[in-house]
Amino acid sequence: xxxxxxxxxxxxxxxxxxxxxxxxxxxxxxxxxxxxxxxxxxxxxxxxxxxxxxxxxxxxxxxxxxxxxxxxxxxxxxxxxxxxxxxxxxxxxxxxxxxxxxxxxxxxxxxxxxxxxxxxxxxxxxxxxxxxxxxxxxxxxx
Numbered sequence: 001x002x003x004x005x006x007x008x009x010x011x012x013x014x015x016x017x018x019x020x021x022x023x024x025x026x027x028x029x030x031x032x033x034x035x036x037x038x039x040x041x042x043x044x045x046x047x048x049x050x051x052x053x054x055x056x057x058x059x060x061x062x063x064x065x066x067x068x069x070x071x072x073x074x075x076x077x078x079x080x081x082x083x084x085x086x087x088x089x090x091x092x093x094x095x096x097x098x099x100x101x102x103x104x105x106x107x108x109x110x111x112x113x114x115x116x117x118x119x120x121x122x123x124x125x126x127x128x129x130x131x132x133x134x135x136x137x138x139x140x141x142x
Contacts, residue, residue: 055119058131062116065138069109076102108138 079092094102115134118127 055123055128058128058135059116059119061135062112062119062131065135066109066112066116069105069112069138073102073105073109076105112138 076098080095080098081093083091083093085091111134115127115131119131121127
């Protein structure tokens with residue numbers, strides 16, 4: 001008799017667990033089928049986050065590159081030629097190579113500043129493409 005009661009209780013427990021599992025599966029299916037807007041919003045957020053990170057990384061890289069270039073410019077702007085006139089007055093000047101290096105570096109810095117400013121101002125794919133290209137060109141030549 002006790003065994004029969006245990007069997008009946010076991011069947012009842014299995015049935016309740018089975019019903020709960022079915023209810024859960026049904027509720028999950030209902031939630032998923034009604035979640036199309038939530039899914040699309042999640043996908044949009046995911047892709048937007050990826051693009052925002054890419055753009056943030058580009059601007060950050062541009063700033064770091066400008067900082068390195070400005071440090072190098074500070075070192076280059078020391079005159080490398082010293083001459084004296086007839087009266088013995090000292091005159092410090094740049095050699096042609098140094099002058100050209102300084103000029104080229106200033107142009108690259110200005111180009112990076114412009115590309116960064118445009119990217120932050122206009123905030124579209126085209127200007128960020130220009131910024132990315134400018135960074136690559138500058139890094140390659142720098």
